């Protein structure tokens with residue numbers, strides 16, 4: 267993914283990382299606010315039910331008490347008792363006695379007025395019936411509910427059930443299972459009343475927040491408009507905001523950290539490895555004696571998606587530090603075998619030197635990797651050289667074990683950049699390497715009066731003493747070539763011969779007619795590379 271795409275994605279994910287948790291928080295706050303409102307409404311509905319139950323119980327009790335009296339129903343004593351029961355009960359408005367359709371007396375005295383035919387709407391028990399809407403003759407105002415036992419009746423104002431202390435926006439209703447809606451307060455609409463009378467699960471959901479409670483034969487409803495919820499919503503949202511802010515911060519930090527990682531060199535190398543953007547160029551290695559090409563050094567390159575080519579020294583050290591060098595080495599080995607399988611199989615006199623890092627040399631895992639990779643390719647292990655810098659061989663014991671294992675399989679091993687590291691005679695004696703590659707910095711001093719120009723004769727002497735093959739790096743001019751050839755350095759590479767080449771160009775270079783010995787004539791025994799285990 268390109269840099270600006272990663273930055274765009276980071277911005278989008280950061281915004282989403284902030285918006286989504288805040289939206290979820292708002293939704294959660296809304297649900298909590300609704301839940302709290304529903305709880306408040308349930309308390310109101312419970313109060314309505316309680317009032318209804320108490321009122322009914324009081325009316326039933328009063329009627330039973332009156333029915334048990336033996337005195338003349340409309341005697342002064344009986345009327346006094348009716349009045350006493352009416353006054354003692356908050357719910358009962360009136361108790362009366364009916365005789366042959368005539369209201370003989372009530373708690374307020376004798377009347378003699380017509381009672382009329384009042385149909386009963388439902389029965390509480392076998393002998394107690396209820397009429398929901400009774401218009402009392404003495405016009406107490408609102409329609410009343412009448413409970414009747416034998417000839418006694420008690421009038422209850424149903425408004426008393428629903429007349430609970432609540433905000434004006436709160437709508438309340440009470441229904442009896444058999445009698446339907448008994449009382450309402452603040453005029454609940456038909457959609458709310460439907461919740462009392464029909465199946466609540468199938469009834470259309472009203473826009474209001476509501477609570478419906480059923481106890482015994484009564485069902486009570488309390489409802490509030492959604493706008494009432496907003497007052498508690500703010501409080502709930504502010505309560506949830508601190509944890510939401512923490513989540514948002516964590517998400518944004520994680521997004522930024524991930525994109526920084528992806529934008530970091532390590533992240534970019536990881537993407538490059540994932541997309542296998544690394545490829546190999548081959549710098550010819552020349553036998554100085556007759557300038558015959560005997561092989562090549564594999565030098566990794568990175569072609570980014572935008573087409574830019576990154577040189578090895580800009581990413582190899584990073585890959586070494588980040589532990590990505592293993593994957594990189596593996597991809598280089600695979601690439602070399604793909605690029606060179608045909609050429610190496612046809613030309614057993616040719617070798618390719620692959621660079622390995624400290625991690626590769628310490629772990630020794632490359633030996634197995636090479637062994638597996640070479641299987642069935644027709645390439646001889648002798649044709650793959652291992653190159654490692656002196657710094658890569660610092661853990662002498664582990665490096666020696668890897669070198670020995672390489673020898674056992676037929677590979678040769680060269681110390682790269684010789685002279686720039688910790689090279690000492692003792693150190694070299696401990697490592698059974700086959701060749702040294704004299705670093706370019708020393709080759710550069712040939713023919714100059716640089717202070718380091720005196721080093722190269724010593725390196726050459728030391729290598730000869732230890733019977734090591736020498737390959738000089740970075741030969742750029744004829745003077746350097748002449749000096750090295752005269753000093754007995756067997757091999758060399760550098761821009762004087764060729765720059766690192768693409769595989770096809772290297773094969774063409776290898777087969778070039780100019781000054782080259784015919785491939786058939788270039789037999790391994792004539793090569794300085796015929797050394798080895």
Ligand SMILES: Nc1nc2c(ncn2[C@@H]2O[C@H](COP(=O)(O)O[C@H]3[C@@H](O)[C@H](n4cnc5c(=O)[nH]c(N)nc54)O[C@@H]3COP(=O)(O)O)[C@@H](O)[C@H]2O)c(=O)[nH]1
Pocket residue numbers: 549563564565566577578579582598620621622623682683703739740741742759760761762766
């Ligand atoms: N672990 C691995 N290390 C690798 C691998 N491929 C390369 N490397 C190491 O990276 C360092 C830089 O290498 P590179 O940029 O490829 O440079 C090499 C040559 O291009 C350059 N060269 C060769 N001849 C000349 C010359 O005449 N003049 C001149 N100015 N430069 C020249 O030198 C580098 C050769 O390096 P080496 O022989 O290995 O020292 C370098 O340390 C590589 O080792 C890899 O796959 N794995």
